[in-house]
Amino acid sequence: MFCFNSHHPILFFLFICFFTTTSLAQKFEGKPKDIDQILENITAFSQHVMNSDYDKIADAYTSDAKIFPGNQDILSGRERIKKYWVLPEGVSTSYHKITPEEIKVIKRHAYDYGYYEGKTKRKDGTEVTWKGKYVIVWKKEKGEWKMLLDIWNRI
Amino acid sequence: MFCFNSHHPILFFLFICFFTTTSLAQKFEGKPKDIDQILENITAFSQHVMNSDYDKIADAYTSDAKIFPGNQDILSGRERIKKYWVLPEGVSTSYHKITPEEIKVIKRHAYDYGYYEGKTKRKDGTEVTWKGKYVIVWKKEKGEWKMLLDIWNRI
Numbered sequence: 001m002f003c004f005n006s007h008h009p010i011l012f013f014l015f016i017c018f019f020t021t022t023s024l025a026q027k028f029e030g031k032p033k034d035i036d037q038i039l040e041n042i043t044a045f046s047q048h049v050m051n052s053d054y055d056k057i058a059d060a061y062t063s064d065a066k067i068f069p070g071n072q073d074i075l076s077g078r079e080r081i082k083k084y085w086v087l088p089e090g091v092s093t094s095y096h097k098i099t100p101e102e103i104k105v106i107k108r109h110a111y112d113y114g115y116y117e118g119k120t121k122r123k124d125g126t127e128v129t130w131k132g133k134y135v136i137v138w139k140k141e142k143g144e145w146k147m148l149l150d151i152w153n154r155i
Numbered sequence: 156m157f158c159f160n161s162h163h164p165i166l167f168f169l170f171i172c173f174f175t176t177t178s179l180a181q182k183f184e185g186k187p188k189d190i191d192q193i194l195e196n197i198t199a200f201s202q203h204v205m206n207s208d209y210d211k212i213a214d215a216y217t218s219d220a221k222i223f224p225g226n227q228d229i230l231s232g233r234e235r236i237k238k239y240w241v242l243p244e245g246v247s248t249s250y251h252k253i254t255p256e257e258i259k260v261i262k263r264h265a266y267d268y269g270y271y272e273g274k275t276k277r278k279d280g281t282e283v284t285w286k287g288k289y290v291i292v293w294k295k296e297k298g299e300w301k302m303l304l305d306i307w308n309r310i
Contacts, residue, residue, distance in 0.1 A: 068289075071310060072310060073288070073310060074256070106261050106264050107261055107262060109266070111264070111292050113306075133223050135223065135292070135304050135306045137292070149268055151288075151289075151307075151308065152306075152308075153224075153225045153308040154226060155228060
């Protein structure tokens with residue numbers, strides 16, 4: 001198995017360098033294939049949110065996933081998570097972006113944290129912008145990286 | 156190395172059963188020594204908070220730890236984290252309790268999530284109670300389990 005962690009310190013160093021050229025703040029540790037898939041899933045998730053594609057949003061989570069929205073209990077499982085994400089008729093997320101600061105793969109799990117930002121378009125056409133920070137624990141399920149734990153709070 | 160995960164499914168099952176007798180909601184996966192130390196650290200952390208022992212609070216985190224308090228940016232490193240925890244003169248945390256729902260050890264990291272609750276005693280003697288949920292990523296550093304990522308939000 002090819003692993004950057006301790007077995008190939010030089011490759012690991014180069015890998016870190018490669019990724020840090022894009023942003024000095026970002027640090028990604030893990031096999032490029034895993035990091036790439038997680039990064040793709042992060043971008044795709046924002047797209048699903050902007051498309052109000054609730055099935056794809058729910059599918060981004062493991063079947064036993066937990067989310068931790070503000071001012072309510074922990075929500076468990078895809079059905080409850082999907083319900084959380086559904087916006088009222090006429091309301092949409094016109095902008096959504098996640099900027100990971102660090103992603104570290106550990107076997108079949110990974111932790112990931114950073115910032116998110118977005119805009120909600122209300123029924124009357126006005127927009128509210130918001131920003132926050134998050135921690136996600138990812139899990140590789142049947143070869144796919146899915147969110148197992150997803151918690152955030154506002155800035 | 157003794158590991159419950161996939162190598163000893165029966166022992167692992169018994170381990171889960173043993174722990175779940177205390178609470179149906181709790182699920183702990185990992186070597187008993189690791190789980191015990193994390194649980195001890197969780198209890199000790201609440202004690203340090205109630206004692207306003209800011210050095211011990213800071214020492215519960217790794218040197219590169221990140222915390223994610225509400226309404227501000229990610230805070231990094233023990234000094235900044237310690238500052239965050241320092242309460243104004245005359246204010247104290249009269250009660251602090253963390254109730255983990257799940258802890259899973261993965262090599263030298265662990266994820267942990269659950270609920271927390273507490274009471275803040277104000278200068279005038281009145282108390283405010285609060286409750287929330289959290290996700291912690293732990294890291295074993297020099298044989299000691301310390302918090303690497305600590306994020307929470309209120310209920």
